[in-house]
Amino acid sequence: MRALGCLLEYAAAQARTGAPIPGDVLDLVARALAARGGEEALTTAIGVALPFLHRHATEFTAAHPGLYALTPGRPTPAAAWLYWGGYDPLLLTALGPRPVLDAVRANLPGADRHLAHTLLTRTGDTDDFLGDPQAAWTELAAPPDGAPAASRLLAALAAHTPHRTRPGDTPPDPATHHVLAAAARWWTAALDADLPTGALAAAGDFADTALDDTVWLPLARRSAAHTPAQTRPGDIAERAAAHPHDSDALLLTAHLLTRSVLAPWHDIEVRAHARTLQLTADAQPTPEHPAETEQLRLALVEAGEVDLARTTSTTS
Numbered sequence: 428m429r430a431l432g433c434l435l436e437y438a439a440a441q442a443r444t445g446a447p448i449p450g451d452v453l454d455l456v457a458r459a460l461a462a463r464g465g466e467e468a469l470t471t472a473i474g475v476a477l478p479f480l481h482r483h484a485t486e487f488t489a490a491h492p493g494l495y496a497l498t499p500g501r502p503t504p505a506a507a508w509l510y511w512g513g514y515d516p517l518l519l520t521a522l523g524p525r526p527v528l529d530a531v532r533a534n535l536p537g538a539d540r541h542l543a544h545t546l547l548t549r550t551g552d553t554d555d556f557l558g559d560p561q562a563a564w565t566e567l568a569a570p571p572d573g574a575p576a577a578s579r580l581l582a583a584l585a586a587h588t589p590h591r592t593r594p595g596d597t598p599p600d601p602a603t604h605h606v607l608a609a610a611a612r613w614w615t616a617a618l619d620a621d622l623p624t625g626a627l628a629a630a631g632d633f634a635d636t637a638l639d640d641t642v643w644l645p646l647a648r649r650s651a652a653h654t655p656a657q658t659r660p661g662d663i664a665e666r667a668a669a670h671p672h673d674s675d676a677l678l679l680t681a682h683l684l685t686r687s688v689l690a691p692w693h694d695i696e697v698r699a700h701a702r703t704l705q706l707t708a709d710a711q712p713t714p715e716h717p718a719e720t721e722q723l724r725l726a727l728v729e730a731g732e733v734d735l736a737r738t739t740s741t742t743s
């Protein structure tokens with residue numbers, strides 16, 4: 428397999444100079460596929476080279492559709508590329524939206540990563556790889572095993588969304604704004620798709636993204652209302668605590684606290700930020716005192732912060 432890998436690397440170097448891929452290399456690949464097509468070492472060697480084969484050996488790849496197969500439990504070049512390869516929207520398009528979505532459902536390594544990158548970077552509102560976002564979420568989250576698959580894709584989308592900047596960082600460029608808008612659109616579509624319980628757990632991973640608070644807060648609040656057991660709950664509560672005037676921040680934190688009732692020791696950080704938010708909101712003048720403050724207070728008391736039951740809001 429090492430020799431085949433070296434030959435494919437040589438062929439790729441030749442292709443970059445404009446030279447055709449040597450026919451004997453392609454013949455060797457074809458014979459290896461026919462004889463040992465299910466071996467992981469072979470499919471990995473070919474899968475790493477699949478992007479350049481797709482571009483520079485179109486007749487060969489068209490004659491060998493098995494190169495593009497994504498079969499759970501069986502090594503294939505396409506599956507190896509998803510795991511090891513760099514992003515290649517052209518190749519992902521060749522695999523097809525439904526097979527890629529099925530690969531995410533089957534938890535093929537790398538499938539969610541490649542799909543998330545494509546969904547966030549394709550241009551144009553009507554140019555989504557999967558078509559209508561809400562319909563795609565509904566299909567992905569269908570039973571069985573749909574809820575964890577949807578959560579994995581949501582986590583991958585958050586991982587590929589730009590993170591919050593620090594003072595002095597370079598201002599976001601137009602491409603960054605496009606990715607942020609795409610992330611918000613796909614997150615919103617997941618919320619609108621009426622997904623099963625647990626499917627939105629990974630929405631918590633958006634807590635450290637550069638989404639504007641006016642976008643992040645309502646989406647995070649809706650996600651926690653759907654699935655209180657969010658990932659990164661401490662980060663969510665910390666970000667929400669900076670907004671004592673915002674009803675979404677108060678309700679979001681109250682939803683997070685519902686997971687603390689049975690096992691409060693798991694969410695000490697959440698309760699600490701929730702107390703800060705509660706006390707800061709209480710300290711606001713009456714006209715600026717959101718009604719949702721009392722819902723947060725009740726959630727805190729039920730989570731074990733019983734001293735707050737005696738706290739009254741201050742007035743100016």
